[in-house]
Amino acid sequence: MQIRQVTAEDRTDTIFPLQTYAFMPSPWADADRVIYAGRMQYFRTTLTLVAEEDGRALAGVAALPMRQNVRGVLHDMAGVASVTTHPAARRRGLVRELLGRLLRQMSEQGCTVSALYPFRPSFYGRFGFVGLPRARTATFAPEGLSHLLRADLPGEVEQFTMREGFDDYNALTLRLLGERHGFSVYDEVRTAEFREDPRWVAVARVDGEVVAAVAYRIDRFGGDLIADDLLATGPLGRALLLQYFARHVDQVARVIVTIGADEVPELWGTDFAVLTQGKVAYPSNGGPMARLLSMEALTGTVTTAEESITVEVVDDDFIAGRYLLAGESGRLTVEPSKNEPQATLTCAAISALAYGVLDPIEIVTRGLGQVEPSAAGPLNALFPRRMPYLFADF
Structure with missing residues (x-):
């Protein structure tokens, strides 16, 4: 072999x-x-x-x-x-x-x-990967958003084929890459194929600036409008796209749209009936997993903590070692250290902290590491809980 x-x-x-x-x-x-x-x-x-x-x-x-x-x-x-x-x-x-x-x-x-995206998380867990939240879908009847039809929102939504709207759509994903934790995009070579995507794209603008976009298709008259990720720079962009969905009230029975784990569709309207689902099953429909391949690359990570702690990462071919983690002036620094560690972590554990999906107590209860009581506070402060949104599906 x-x-x-x-x-x-x-x-x-x-x-x-x-x-x-x-x-x-x-x-x-x-x-x-x-x-x-x-x-x-x-x-x-x-x-x-x-x-x-x-x-x-x-x-x-x-x-x-x-x-x-x-x-x-x-x-x-x-x-x-x-x-x-x-x-x-x-x-x-x-x-x-x-x-x-x-x-x-x-x-x-x-x-x-x-x-x-794993066929079995435990297999990839042995390679240092840890689970991230899976994107969810929100399913609702467009009449549930009828209040938005009466709203005079600044901005407009245009409908294009993906080929026509690709440049605006792609530019928005690159903007969100710089703004949203966990967001990921392909390189230019792989991205080029999506220009040929045989779907519609709705692009929302305010004063000429793209503030939201969504790719979608309609399966049949009286059927479903099935949308990909609802991408928005803020509440106004999201509201413009939801208003656009509402205008399909006499065309489709349901809208099914992909959203991040931090979205709360039940708050999109009063008396708004919505089914929010995050299906995870194996070997299909697995939630994503991620891991660090470098500890030093965490230097520059945004943190509000003025804390320092020494950790030891064990049982990994790429990032094993002792490190001093310190927050100063809103940024994290990571340096090799010879100090005695206050926490012993696997790659999955430090990756979970970096991505914001587990806290130190959960690290211990999941069997991913050992954290001294005095170390839990600094680790929580340096890596507060924060839900990543892994946009690209691969």
């Missing part, structure tokens, strides 16, 4: 059969292979590794170069995808070997964080 890196063109003959068998209805048609091959121009910067035996690909993994906001700092991110193994080669440790090499190579290329 050998592991090798393959090009985007090689993916059709190597990882395509594995990926399609694992994640798609099968057997697949010849047309599916042709369509897949045509998309490979958008994967030129994707790192793909395969394990081969006698010239046949048995397993594969890939990493998409991305960027992610973690508490105000933009990181190069490895978006792990296409993790697949031929049924006859499963339980041989091939994915474990591939994933270790993949993360190592992406780290050497400058990635300081990584994220993925």
